[in-house]
Amino acid sequence: MQDKKIRECIEKIKIGNRSDIKIANNEIGLIWSGIKRESEKSREFVNIFISEFGNFEGINGESNxxxxxxxxxxxxxRANEFDDCFESCKRFVLYCMCNDSGHIRQAMIHSSEYLIMFLNLRPSDFDIEKYGEKYFIKNRERFGKFIWDLEQMADHYNKKEYNKYKYIESLPPSVYKSLEKMRYDLVENGYRREIYQKYKDAKLSEILPQLTFKYTTLGADTIKDGFICDTCKKEKNRLGSSNPIAKKPKMICEDCAIDGYMDSYGYKTHEAAAARRRRLFDVGYLFQDFVADRYLTENNISSIGKLEFEEIQAVFMLGKDMYNMLFDKGDKIELEEIFDQKDIEKKLKAVLDNGEFDWEFFRKSIKK
Ligand SMILES: [Zn+2]
Structure with missing residues (x-):
């Protein structure tokens, strides 16, 4: 009964005018205040909203x-009461923060404070009896990860031309500005900043394990005859980065590229930076392997060795395109930072298993 009422209210919010919206919000607020914390009803309440995330783009008009x-x-x-609810809400916050509309991003900056406000980060005498230390450690971890993800996203949207601005407020309207604003608002307060700093220090020393692959061959592009690195001026084989469209392309060795990465993100060691940087490529490779596996299975091919070179290339290219299509920047960052390979695989498979492939069409397209 209550569920139906909440859904009706959300519907009004999605299509109604200002006064409809106001009435609907009041009704939701009333229901909300009558639900006991950490109860099954509370979980249902949050999940009704979460089930609407997928319909967000279908809402007509910015004001709704x-x-x-x-x-x-x-x-x-209420989301902090349940792990999965908190994660889903957090993902939606990050998703909306990349929206082209500054008004939508601003609305999310405002709402996100409620997600963090109820994360109990510091025990009072009363709370520590009720929850125990583990509960607070978990909440500090969630808070740290949230801010960390915001920072990573902001780095992704940062541009050289923003460097000249000293204050967030003076930046031109952009996704970067909104992300920085949200981050600033959430960690401004002294003890939150302290908690985040601790989280960040640990994160910057963490060495993520190397992923292992079934088909993809590991490692950076190697140049057999070697090249002179533009940064360290030494002769190297492993290429870290190069700009192929420049007139005289700069060739930077992998070690120097890692050092650069370490500097810009503040990693504590070369190893920690190297491991995190590898993940930028490796999670995508892992996904390519899964696509290749699926291709072999669904076409009754016993091993990858039975494929023509062009076919192998096309399958991996498909995997790469799909990875970029199915996962946005926020998803990728999250995947890259999952410590255990098994947990990354679970998430990739959950997405891949949802799709169906038209292999006949695919095979025809290679033959051309
Ligand atoms: Zn070098």
């Missing part, structure tokens, strides 16, 4: 999208 984001504060205040 903004109204929906506004109403999320009720779900956000």
């Amino acid at each position: 999208k903004i109204a929906f984001i506004g109403s999320l504060k009720y779900a956000f205040m």
Whole structure:
């Protein structure tokens, strides 16, 4: 009964005018206040909102999208009670923060505070009896990861021309500015900043394990005859980065590229930077392997050795395109930073298993 009422209210928020929205929000607020914390009802309440995330793009008009984001504060205040709910809400926050509309991003900056506000980070005498130390460690971890993800996203959207601005406020409107604003708002407060700094220090020393592959061959592009690195001026084989469209392309060796990565992100050691940087490529490779596996299985091919070179290339290219299509930057960052390969695989497979392939069409397209 309550579920139906909440869904009706959300519907009003998605299509109604200002006064409809106001009434609907009041009703949701009333229901919200009557639900006991950490109860099954509370979980259902949050999940109704989460089930709407997939329909967000279908909401007509910016003002109704903004109204929906506004109403999320009720779900956000409860999301911390359940691990999966918190994760889903966090992903949606990051998703909306990449929206082209500054109004939508601003609405999310406002709502996101509710997601963090109820994360109990510091025990009071009363709380420590009720929850125990583990609970607070978990919440600090969630908070740290949230801010960390925001920072990574901001790095992705950062541009050289933003360097000249000293204050966030003076930056031109952009996804980068909104992300920085959200981050600033959330860690401004002294003890939050302290908690985040601890999290960040640990993160920057962490050495992520090397992923292993079934088909993809590991490692950087190697140049057999060697080349002189533009940075260290030594003769090297492993290429870290190069700009193939430049007139005189700069060739930088892998070690120097890792050092550069270490500097720009503040990693504590070369090893930690190298391991994190590898993940930028390796999670995509892992996905390519899965696509290749699926190709072999569904076409009754016993091993990859039975394929023509062009066919192998086309399958891996398909895997690469799909990876870029199915996962946005936020998804990728999240995947790259999962410590255990098994947990990354679970997430990749969950997405891949959802899709169906038209292999006949695919094979025809290679033959051309
Ligand atoms: Zn070098």
